Amino acid sequence: MMAIILIVAYFLAMIVIGWWAERNQERSTAGYYLAGRGLGATALFFALFGTNCSPFVLMGIPGQSYHDGLGILSLNAPIVALVIPLSFWLVGRPARSMGARLSAISPAELYAKRLDSKAVGWTLLTAFTLFTVPYMVTGIQGCGIALSKQFDGTLNAPTGAALTLAVALGYTLLGGMRATAWTNVVQGALFLVVITLVAVALFGEFGGVQAAFEHLQAERPDLTVMDRAHPRFTPTAFASYELAITLTVVCFPHMLVRLMAAKDERSLRTSCRLYPIALALLWPAAVLTGVFGALLVPGLEGRASDGIFPAMVTRILGAEWSVLGTLAVLAAAMSTLDAQLLTMGSMVSRDLGASTRAIYVERVFLCAVGAAVFGLYLVVEHLQLSIFELGQFCFSGYATLFPTIVLGLVWRRFTGAAAVASILGGVLTLMAFQWGDLPAGGWLPVAPSLFVASVLAVAVSLVTRPPAEARVREAFGC
Amino acid sequence: MRILAVLGFVSLLVLHFDYWRTPSTTPWWGWLPDELGWRLMWMLGALTYLWWFTGRFWKIKP
Numbered sequence: 411m412m413a414i415i416l417i418v419a420y421f422l423a424m425i426v427i428g429w430w431a432e433r434n435q436e437r438s439t440a441g442y443y444l445a446g447r448g449l450g451a452t453a454l455f456f457a458l459f460g461t462n463c464s465p466f467v468l469m470g471i472p473g474q475s476y477h478d479g480l481g482i483l484s485l486n487a488p489i490v491a492l493v494i495p496l497s498f499w500l501v502g503r504p505a506r507s508m509g510a511r512l513s514a515i516s517p518a519e520l521y522a523k524r525l526d527s528k529a530v531g532w533t534l535l536t537a538f539t540l541f542t543v544p545y546m547v548t549g550i551q552g553c554g555i556a557l558s559k560q561f562d563g564t565l566n567a568p569t570g571a572a573l574t575l576a577v578a579l580g581y582t583l584l585g586g587m588r589a590t591a592w593t594n595v596v597q598g599a600l601f602l603v604v605i606t607l608v609a610v611a612l613f614g615e616f617g618g619v620q621a622a623f624e625h626l627q628a629e630r631p632d633l634t635v636m637d638r639a640h641p642r643f644t645p646t647a648f649a650s651y652e653l654a655i656t657l658t659v660v661c662f663p664h665m666l667v668r669l670m671a672a673k674d675e676r677s678l679r680t681s682c683r684l685y686p687i688a689l690a691l692l693w694p695a696a697v698l699t700g701v702f703g704a705l706l707v708p709g710l711e712g713r714a715s716d717g718i719f720p721a722m723v724t725r726i727l728g729a730e731w732s733v734l735g736t737l738a739v740l741a742a743a744m745s746t747l748d749a750q751l752l753t754m755g756s757m758v759s760r761d762l763g764a765s766t767r768a769i770y771v772e773r774v775f776l777c778a779v780g781a782a783v784f785g786l787y788l789v790v791e792h793l794q795l796s797i798f799e800l801g802q803f804c805f806s807g808y809a810t811l812f813p814t815i816v817l818g819l820v821w822r823r824f825t826g827a828a829a830v831a832s833i834l835g836g837v838l839t840l841m842a843f844q845w846g847d848l849p850a851g852g853w854l855p856v857a858p859s860l861f862v863a864s865v866l867a868v869a870v871s872l873v874t875r876p877p878a879e880a881r882v883r884e885a886f887g888c
Numbered sequence: 889m890r891i892l893a894v895l896g897f898v899s900l901l902v903l904h905f906d907y908w909r910t911p912s913t914t915p916w917w918g919w920l921p922d923e924l925g926w927r928l929m930w931m932l933g934a935l936t937y938l939w940w941f942t943g944r945f946w947k948i949k950p
Binding site: 480489495496620624626627636638645648649683687690 | 897900904905907911913915919920921922923924927928930931934935937938939941942946948
């Protein structure tokens with residue numbers, strides 16, 4: 411009963427925030443999609459943090475750590491804690507100012523206007539859609555499973571997924587960017603508190619931090635080291651994964667659009683300071699939950715370990731509080747899902763349709779994106795497709811957009827033809843290495859595809875006609 | 889200042905890609921695994937760098 415009350419209360423709280431945001435927002439397209447370019451430091455920080463922390467961190471990372479130990483922390487947390495905050499300076503700062511100067515609402519629109527090329531907008535829209543929609547499906551899939559498990563199957567997974575999508579769509583439709591930013595404040599705080607609580611409580615299970623690690627060292631010494639002979643941790647695999655995980659985040663359209671919504675540069679700078687602190691709380695807690703989960707809940711094979719986080723919540727806090735684990739997963743999933751819905755809606759609306767229209771029409775576009783995501787979810791469920799591999803492909807795909815995303819913002823000589831060549835070349839190379847069994851010398855497919863995308867971006871820019879000086883001046887402000 | 893920012897970033901990368909280092913099998917202070925201790929120290933270093941970066945290097949033009 412308490413589980414139902416807390417989950418309903420959480421969903422209602424999200425809708426109320428959406429309603430509040432709707433009452434307090436500027437009645438314009440920029441007001442709806444970018445909160446009038448007025449996100450202050452608190453909302454911006456949580457919007458960025460919540461958007462980037464998906465069920466991958468709460469479910470996937472503890473699940474991987476369960477088998478591979480502390481090496482998963484080494485692989486993920488440090489580089490992310492450094493590079494993502496720096497991207498607020500490298501990408502966020504120019505994207506925010508350029509977006510405002512060119513009156514761009516969506517990421518694809520920003521690059522189409524900056525490079526004076528509709529082809530760039532269409533290519534980016536296609537690439538973003540190709541990589542984002544399956545990623546959204548993984549989010550609602552996780553929520554469906556979490557809700558189904560919470561209610562012992564009395565609520566089936568598709569209904570749980572539909573419910574989550576409906577609530578996220580509901581508050582996003584109501585309040586646009588402002589709603590998603592402020593719900594992210596609640597959601598980010600919620601999953602940060604729950605996972606920290608679990609990590610602290612698990613040390614209590616062993617009688618303290620020191621005793622816990624001594625126990626780990628005695629029972630599972632293999633989990634306390636990064637096995638450098640493991641295929642995941644060889645130098646080339648490690649380096650390629652670092653490339654993928656950092657550059658992917660920089661190129662998420664739903665992160666980019668939040669950076670464009672910053673009120674001022676000071677808000678971006680504050681987020682840059684706070685972000686590594688939040689990650690330093692979240693990632694070690696997620697990894698330690700998985701590592702100590704191997705001691706407390708042993709015997710999970712393969713992907714069954716993905717359920718270790720909810721299992722640990724139940725094991726440590728008791729069955730009556732297991733709902734906290736479900737709420738944390740819902741919060742993590744919805745904080746990403748709402749941003750993706752809004753961003754995809756803005757791109758479909760702005761890049762396929764007219765540049766200005768009534769807000770209710772924009773909401774129709776959002777509903778269309780939501781319907782498409784749920785339709786794909788049903789197909790995936792029916793065909794039992796491996797979303798995990800598709801997800802990996804999506805992340806690598808985002809990384810191949812990196813040369814276009816960065817050079818478009820910092821290099822005046824970068825051209826539209828180079829952007830199209832770089833995106834197409836990078837994605838095709840990725841497909842060739844991913845599915846064509848080409849030898850990559852131990853590197854993951856993301857490495858050669860990023861190399862090709864980078865070379866094409868620079869080479870094609872140098873051999874094609876420079877962009878019109880007037881547009882460059884307008885974009886760069888000088 | 890720009891050189892310092894680049895040098896700091898590169899130093900952190902070199903310390904992160906630590907295949908040049910032989911991890912210790914002895915836990916720090918007798919209980920903290922070397923892998924965890926090393927990464928947490930690195931993250932503290934990265935945090936210090938980012939605070940320096942945002943305080944001294946990232947100047948906001950009026």
